[in-house]
Amino acid sequence: MQSSTAKELSTVIAKPILKWAGGKTQMLSELLPKVPSSYGRYIEPFFGGGALFFALQPEKAIIADSNPELINMYRQVAEHVDDVISYLKKYENTSEMFYSVRGLDWETLPKAEAAARTIYLNKTCYNGLYRVNKKGQFNVPYGKYKNPKICDAEALWAASETLKKADIICGDYLLVLEYYAQPGDFVFLDPPYLPISEYSDFKRYTKEQFYEEDHIELAKVVMSLHEKGCHVLLTNSNHPLVHELYAPFKIDVIQTKRHISCNGSTRKGEDVIVTIPPKQHTLIKLAPKPLPAQVSAYPPTRFMGSKSKLLSEIWAVASQFQAETIVDLFSGSGIVGYMFKAQGKTVISNDYMAMSATFTKAMIENNTVTLPIEEAKQLLKASKESDHFVANTFKGLYYTDEENDLIDTLRTNIAEIRDPYKYAIAMTALIRACTKKRPRGIFTYTGQRYNDGRKDLQKSLEQQFLEAVEAVNKAVFDNGRPNKSRNGDAMDLRVEQADLVYIDPPYYSPLSDNEYVRRYHFVEGLARDWKGVEIQQHTQTKKFKSYPTPFSTRKGAADAFDRLFKKFANSVLIVSYSSNSLPTQDEMVALMAKYKEHVEVIPVDYRYSFGNQGDAKTHRNSVQEYLFVGF
Template identity: 40%
Template sequence: MTKRIATAVGVSTPALSPLERKRTVTTSSVLEQAQFFPRLRYMGSKYKLLPHLERTFAQLGGTSAVDAFSGSGVVSYLLKAQGFNVVSNDFMKFSSTIARATVENSTERLSLEAVEKICGPAADDRDFIQTTYRDLYFTHDDLAFLDSAWSHIDQLVGYKRDIAISALVLSAARKQPRGVFTFTGLRYDDGRRDIRMSLREHFRERVAEYNGVVFDTNTTNTAVHGDVFELTATSPDIVYLDPPYAPPKDDADYTKRYWFLEGLSNYWRGMEIMPETKTKKLVKKFTPFAYPRSIEDALSRTFRKFEDAGAIVLSYSSNALPHADRIVDLLREVKPKVEVQAIDHKYHFGTHSAATRRDASEYIFIGRD
């Protein structure tokens, strides 16, 4: 496969800020392009594994790829930068919105004028976020900004709307200590700049980040939101799988940790809040990948679903169940040739200097016929 080096040099776009210009014109390779992708603090994020995945995808070759659990969106974006026609999927709405803004979208950016309008006076008197989450996560001014921002975002359409929502989601994630919404208060405040900044300040910077990674290709890319078992794209050259890693105890439920981002991505429309909970969280969206009791069957069903793909590439951790040998057995049921790469990796819990860290191996399983 011949790589198409992703670059936005020569793209005519009005009034880009210095940060936007840096993001769009200084990329000189596929990997550098992907490493500019806005970083979302996310369980299992693959930013540090991009060099390994880039080599793996390049060696496998082909023209089409499915990223079935897109998460932060960075691997879908890497595949796009490598010249694949990408289908990006996730069962979390905010993840699929990010993928639409950065993978499916190849040309549109949010103008500085639109950003200033969103950061200006509210277009209506909505106060759902201020009322529901008062004194729980952010200051009154920050919560009021989220309501106000949505009063303008509701007037946007298409990829501009997706960029605005993605920037709002990333703003909330960066502002929240540890990036998760399983607790209230500031007991994890480590003094980072991200925590000291207002959400309005965050939003301006996050839009510039997302604007800066928009680039055009000669490929067709699609971002969808749904269950992996409902995907219709089942026989691409590469299927990349990065499901939740089921721990031996507890679960790997993403809704439990990122429900505020999920609600914010759609202004909580059509989402069920649990009013009796202290955090006013959303009802969990069940996934069989998050639990030890159901993970083996879920992996086996997924491998069978994509048995017609040219290659199946799976990321998984040595900290999770099932163990590597069992995954190899399951993958060989549909792909007889299985290669396993073990990469030393350190998982971080918390954001401060004394945060707990756990050494583990991040496995890349490659199954072929």
């Protein structure tokens, strides 16, 4: 592998032999630190003045340009430098000689003389420009410099030694890269800059043009080089299209000077350097593993978005990292955090929904406490007068009058429980009972229109409550770790240590809503005892206002992901997200790549068991669930 450190020659250090508008000499201090420490060959298909090439002096290189006159010059300096020097010594810095030499057709001259002509015109023309007319004739005017160094023999000899180590190709960059680029090579791309105008670099250097569609094509080539395993460094102007095309990669904005501008006020500008590392392949393997039997003890739910069917895949990914403390940032049903607890991990479970935090308090944070069934039976008896809140507020909406009275009795008695874990078990059981007694388990409609006669709907609310207590008791176990349950905003969570953060946020899609509160407002109200919420009395369902969430819009979701990835930049990140949601897969990768060296996407075929757009069995519920992994 070739070291990127520039080597000193025995005489003069090689440097660019042409003045080159758009050359990268002034950016070397920014470019050199971004060059990979080792690589195969150096490849530069928009060679121009070759500032980075001469600074690195690689042992193996492919340098190319589509300008045949430029390539002839470099080949002659590499192979016949003494002849080139001999011709250069004949030239003088006069207007007469300049225009006489400029009028010659380089293709009719001996190749060494044509190379000398190119160097001579470059040293004596205005500002070192290379520009041709429609006939391909060089047409830059005389520069009127007092003492240009037309023949710098030592610099040419030094350049010759460096150029001899390179294959010098005349050709289109697409063909050069397709034919030569191999995994491990370092490709430096300095294309004609955006925006396209009459002053664009390529118009000065060739008869050809390089339009925006060419930049789009170049970006596709860059992605293929990334996939192939090449190191790529690319420069361009700080233009919106550049940021759009290379959003997945690191983009640094650099202050630069524009030496070629005739307007002094525009001689300052901003360039960008895009760093594209080789794509890392097959670092994460998806081989689902059997889960501990304890996981099956978690009471099943019909909670929207529950990942109970993806536990094997999530564990298959997470188990490849040395992570002892796991943060389940949007716990939802709690099943993922419970799975990590069953794997012997320390789990910090968080959700903005009080009902979700109640579940995880009862079965994740709680290691040893159960609610004896006899104590649970006592909760069904009216020991003191209730406030009749449910009976009065939700009369005739979801349950019978008798069931509403029983819910009020349970609320009143549960509020008297002093043990926080027994309280959580009892409240979890009440929430489960109310959900199971509700057709489809949601509260977006009133009445019994979806009553399909399921067994759960035929059981009494009392029976459902007691069965739920028993189910939660069976789920309680001690994994020997200090697990925690928290009810709060993910953005505000503070943890001392988070080896791995699992993120399963509300999925944003323009085709459906992600409002958990709208579906579960009644049982969420139970968990909060309707404290701190505002019931919308004018609504048929008597729902309360949904909690503010950034995941309700595309931009809000993207900004929220960016903040979360930054917040947990030191942790392994695993994000569940759906193929029919936004941000898109590429956008998610780009967001995560800002903070993670490696980002991989694991697609998992998945069918949602619950839909809100007609028949839940339609093709719209057959999607790919993505696991985005950042490490």
